[in-house]
Amino acid sequence: MKWKYLSPGWKTFLRVWSGQIVSLIGTAMSRFALMIWAYQQTHAATTLALLGFFNYGTLVICTSFSGVVVDRLKRKQVMLLADACAALLSAVILLLYSSDQLQIWHLYLLGAASGMFEAFQYPAYQASITLLVPRDDFTRAASLNGLAESSSRVIAPVLAGLLLPLAGIKPILLIDLATFFVAFGTLVFSTIPQPDRAADDLADGKKASLKAGWDFIRERPGLVGLIYVFAFINLFAGLTYYSIISPMILARSGNSTLALSWVEAALGLGGIAGGLLLSIWGGPKQRVKLLLLVTAVSFITGDGTFAFGRSLPFWIIAGFISNMTVPFITAPNQSIWQSKTPPELQGRVFALRGMLQMITIPVGYLAAGPLADCVFEPAMSVEGNLAGVFGWISGVGPGAGMGLMFACTALGGLLTAILGYASPAVRHVESDLPDMV
Numbered sequence: 001m002k003w004k005y006l007s008p009g010w011k012t013f014l015r016v017w018s019g020q021i022v023s024l025i026g027t028a029m030s031r032f033a034l035m036i037w038a039y040q041q042t043h044a045a046t047t048l049a050l051l052g053f054f055n056y057g058t059l060v061i062c063t064s065f066s067g068v069v070v071d072r073l074k075r076k077q078v079m080l081l082a083d084a085c086a087a088l089l090s091a092v093i094l095l096l097y098s099s100d101q102l103q104i105w106h107l108y109l110l111g112a113a114s115g116m117f118e119a120f121q122y123p124a125y126q127a128s129i130t131l132l133v134p135r136d137d138f139t140r141a142a143s144l145n146g147l148a149e150s151s152s153r154v155i156a157p158v159l160a161g162l163l164l165p166l167a168g169i170k171p172i173l174l175i176d177l178a179t180f181f182v183a184f185g186t187l188v189f190s191t192i193p194q195p196d197r198a199a200d201d202l203a204d205g206k207k208a209s210l211k212a213g214w215d216f217i218r219e220r221p222g223l224v225g226l227i228y229v230f231a232f233i234n235l236f237a238g239l240t241y242y243s244i245i246s247p248m249i250l251a252r253s254g255n256s257t258l259a260l261s262w263v264e265a266a267l268g269l270g271g272i273a274g275g276l277l278l279s280i281w282g283g284p285k286q287r288v289k290l291l292l293l294v295t296a297v298s299f300i301t302g303d304g305t306f307a308f309g310r311s312l313p314f315w316i317i318a319g320f321i322s323n324m325t326v327p328f329i330t331a332p333n334q335s336i337w338q339s340k341t342p343p344e345l346q347g348r349v350f351a352l353r354g355m356l357q358m359i360t361i362p363v364g365y366l367a368a369g370p371l372a373d374c375v376f377e378p379a380m381s382v383e384g385n386l387a388g389v390f391g392w393i394s395g396v397g398p399g400a401g402m403g404l405m406f407a408c409t410a411l412g413g414l415l416t417a418i419l420g421y422a423s424p425a426v427r428h429v430e431s432d433l434p435d436m437v
Contacts, residue, residue, distance in 0.1 A: 009132040012190050013141060016125075019186030021148040023083075026179030028156030030090065032264065033164055033172045035246060036257055038104055045247035045377075045402065046369030047104065052242055053365035054108045059115035060359045066119045067213055067351025071344065075124040076192035080184065082121035087180035089114055094173040122354065127346040130338050131193040135435065138338045139283035142331035143275045150271020150323060157264035161257055195343035213348030216341070222429030223340065223353075226288075226333060229426065230357035232416040233295060233329070236409035238364020240303065241322065244372050244402045248306075249315060252399035259312050266316040270323035278327045287332035288429055292421045298325035299413025307407035310395050336429065342436045368405075376401030 038047050070078055089110050096102040133141045160172055217223050246260060253259035284290050302322030309315050341349045379386035380394065380401035387396040394403030420426050 007134075009134075009193075010137075012192070013129060013132045015186050016190050016192075017144060017148060019183035020145075021151055022179045023183035024148055024152035025155050025159075026176035027086075027090075028152040029160040029163075029172050030093070030169075030176035032157050032160040032261075033169045034093070034107060036164065036260075037169060038107060039247060039250060041104060044369070045244050045372040048247055049243040049365045049369030049372075051107060051111055052238070053362045055111040055115040055118075056238075056358065056365060057115065057362040058112040059119050060355050060362060062116045062119035063123070063351045063355035063358070065351075067123050067348035069120060070124045070127060070347030070351065074192070074194060075128045075347070076187065076190070078120050078124040079128075079192075080187055082117045082124070083180065083184055083187065085117045086114060086121075087177060087184070089117075090173065090177045090180065094170070094177060097169055097173060119351070119354075123347050123350040126334070126338075126350050127195075127343070128192050130343055130346055131195060135339055137282070138335035139287065139331050140279050142334040142338075143278035143283075143327045146327040146331060147272055147275030147279065150268045150275055150326075153268025153271060153323070154265050155268070157261040157268075161261035164257065195346070213345055213352045216345055216349055217352060220340075220429075220433055221425035222432055223337070225420065225423050225426035226336070226429065227353060227356045229292070229295075229416060229420040230333065231360045233413065234358055235360035235364050236299070236303075236412045236416070238361040239368050239371070240306070240364075240402075240406050240409045242361065243365050243368035244405060245306070247372070248399045248402035248406075251402070252310065253312065259315075262312060263315045263319045266319035267323040270320035271326055273320075274324040274327040278331055283332055283335065286430065287336055288426060289421070291329045291332040292417045292426075294325045294328040295420070296414050296417035298322060298329065299410045299417070301325075303406045303410035303413060307394050307403050307410060310403075339435045340429075340433045372402050372405065376405055380404055 035048060035051065038051060041047070093102065093106070093110060096106055129141050129145075130138070159175075163172055217227070245263070249260045249263050250256070298321070302318055302325065305314055305318035305321065309318055337350065337353060338346070376386075377398070378384055378401070380390065380396055380403075381387065382396050384396070384401075386404070387400075390404050390407075391400070393407050394400045425432070
């Protein structure tokens with residue numbers, strides 16, 4: 001298998017991928033620092049949940065039409081423009097903070113704009129991978145992308161956690177802006193191939209429209225079933241993993257940013273371990289069964305440990321387990337879609353798939369804050385009405401209600417995996433659908 005990594009396509013992928021790692025670290029550092037700043041202003045889980053809601057909400061809305069743009073324009077140009085706009089947003093945040101004018105609503109607005117640019121960058125990047133690496137290596141390439149994200153989760157909170165008390169947010173924002181030029185440069189000097197399309201495909205408005213992508217998905221029940229599975233996974237992740245994990249750790253650790261940094265690092269290390277294992281292994285032939293099995297294990301062990309854990313060692317273990325399983329869930333899913341979708345449709349199909357399976361994330365974000373602040377936290381306080389019933393699970397006091405929310409999502413994730421496996425269309429999607437790539 002090693003010879004494949006010397007091919008021009010693999011070299012291009014690895015060049016762009018390395019630039020993305022650098023950029024992801026810078027972005028993750030600034031988001032970590034701004035998240036701490038926002039929480040210190042309000043001390044409310046709703047504040048952090050809304051940061052994610054505005055980002056993902058705009059991402060989902062723009063994804064509904066970004067795929068058409070990706071398939072009509074050169075994918076390299078789309079990625080360059082999206083990256084440049086994202087860098088501009090970082091510069092705006094830096095300017096507002098430096099002039100002492102940064103407010104919470106600014107972060108909501110700029111987060112929404114960031115989601116819009118991500119809606120174009122993501123499908124363009126994913127569709128480009130299909131024409132760069134061999135079909136048998138789709139899972140390996142997807143695992144390397146997950147490895148890049150996980151690496152940023154290890155490095156970013158540690159660096160940001162060290163810089164914050166010493167120098168504040170401004171140097172972190174400057175680093176974020178500088179890393180953009182690395183990613184932009186690797187992309188500028190890379191050749192991104194375009195799929196072959198017949199002249200009638202470009203001329204036919206129906207084929208070039210979003211409807212072509214929608215028709216492709218809805219005519220394949222197995223792919224529709226996968227969207228449902230990941231929509232529920234993302235809903236539960238939006239309710240806890242994406243939204244309240246930070247306020248829960250801060251609430252249960254006496255507002256310790258160091259404890260949160262350790263948990264974030266554990267999440268990243270888990271993702272790195274999982275990404276390395278999967279990239280070396282390459283994944284099994286029956287990818288859908290792997291992702292469903294690992295989904296069940298991930299929610300029970302990861303979310304379950306966050307629910308029962310009441311100290312830093314438990315949170316570190318839970319974070320490591322949770323993210324170690326992620327590549328084994330997302331990479332096989334991405335590989336299935338890449339192999340079953342024609343290259344000329346991938347921009348539209350991937351954008352639609354992303355919109356449909358991520359639409360539940362902003363729903364989870366929007367519900368998580370009020371549920372934590374107004375329902376679960378009061379109910380699991382020392383004298384709360386649920387403390388006597390569920391106190392044995394997550395304890396009582398600050399953060400206990402959010403811990404109980406993790407217990408609920410653990411059961412929901414397990415049920416999602418079981419129902420997914422019970423569906424013949426999902427279970428046999430790899431054998432029922434022919435490979436298009």
